[in-house]
Amino acid sequence: MPHPVKLWSILGNSQKLDGGAMFGNAPRALWSRWIKPDEQNRVPLACRALLATGLGDGGDKRVLFETGIGAFFEPKLKERYGVVESEHVLLDSLAKAGFTHEDIDAVVLSHLHFDHAGGLLAPWQAGAAPSLLFPNAKIIVGRECWERALKPHPRDRASFIPELPDLLRATGRLEIVDGGTSPKLGSQVRFEYSHGHTPGLLVATILTDGGGVSFCSDMIPGRPWVHVPITMGYDRYPEMLIDEKTRFLDDKLTRGVRLFFTHDPVCAMASITRDGSRYGTTNELAELAGVAA
Numbered sequence: 672m673p674h675p676v677k678l679w680s681i682l683g684n685s686q687k688l689d690g691g692a693m694f695g696n697a698p699r700a701l702w703s704r705w706i707k708p709d710e711q712n713r714v715p716l717a718c719r720a721l722l723a724t725g726l727g728d729g730g731d732k733r734v735l736f737e738t739g740i741g742a743f744f745e746p747k748l749k750e751r752y753g754v755v756e757s758e759h760v761l762l763d764s765l766a767k768a769g770f771t772h773e774d775i776d777a778v779v780l781s782h783l784h785f786d787h788a789g790g791l792l793a794p795w796q797a798g799a800a801p802s803l804l805f806p807n808a809k810i811i812v813g814r815e816c817w818e819r820a821l822k823p824h825p826r827d828r829a830s831f832i833p834e835l836p837d838l839l840r841a842t843g844r845l846e847i848v849d850g851g852t853s854p855k856l857g858s859q860v861r862f863e864y865s866h867g868h869t870p871g872l873l874v875a876t877i878l879t880d881g882g883g884v885s886f887c888s889d890m891i892p893g894r895p896w897v898h899v900p901i902t903m904g905y906d907r908y909p910e911m912l913i914d915e916k917t918r919f920l921d922d923k924l925t926r927g928v929r930l931f932f933t934h935d936p937v938c939a940m941a942s943i944t945r946d947g948s949r950y951g952t953t954n955e956l957a958e959l960a961g962v963a964a
Contacts (some may be wrong), residue, residue: 674730676964680939683739683761687753688714738790781888782819815871867912882927893935
């Protein structure tokens with residue numbers, strides 16, 4: 672019997688990125704109807720984490736799914752990558768929900784691109800070496816995306832934080848997974864793996880009596896990408912990703928599992944709809960604040 676689980680959407684630092692890159696081969700005339708670009712053709716993006724309490728075999732684990740981009744960039748890189756805020760917004764959002772980073776028992780990373788893992792790091796300070804937050808958390812990451820971070824391809828090398836793997840190994844709290852579950856999280860959290868965006872992207876689903884919720888990460892970064900032909904310019908194999916999304920959405924619709932979006936600027940979670948072969952969303956929630964999973 673699953674333990675009662677409560678969910679919070681935890682906003683991190685936001686970004687503004689080129690709309691064309693975010694929507695791949697979709698024309699601006701189409702994607703600008705979904706997210707309005709600014710004068711530099713940039714679209715606003717959230718870096719949203721999911722906090723779940725009541726996980727683990729004892730129902731006592733507080734688990735954070737991803738950490739957003741954080742505030743680790745020096746000012747020049749902060750501007751280059753369109754990071755909006757200077758402060759570490761994730762820490763403020765955790766405090767608003769009644770938690771600190773020390774309270775977290777596990778952090779699950781879908782992959783190690785900086786906009787998903789950068790929030791693990793303390794805010795940038797001139798002359799200071801990068802350092803980790805979350806001192807009590809097991810850090811859970813999939814084997815393939817871990818290996819990708821160790822040996823990145825030239826196409827996505829700039830998306831990784833060079834110092835992060837050594838910092839994570841030095842903690843003694845790194846858990847690398849390649850199966851469907853983690854001993855730390857118990858059987859209520861199930862893992863699937865997607866390869867269209869980056870090798871071995873880990874998609875975590877919290878199972879409940881009512882279905883559950885999947886942290887989609889960059890497999891489906893927001894509502895526009897639920898329409899399966901829409902992919903990002905950052906995706907490694909768009910056609911593979913389209914096939915993966917189709918199977919994933921069909922399965923989650925059948926089982927009543929909702930989708931949690933990390934990059935959607937206004938929607939945290941939604942249910943899936945289907946009209947013929949086209950998928951969409953309904954029951955959209957902008958924020959979760961201790962809601963039952």
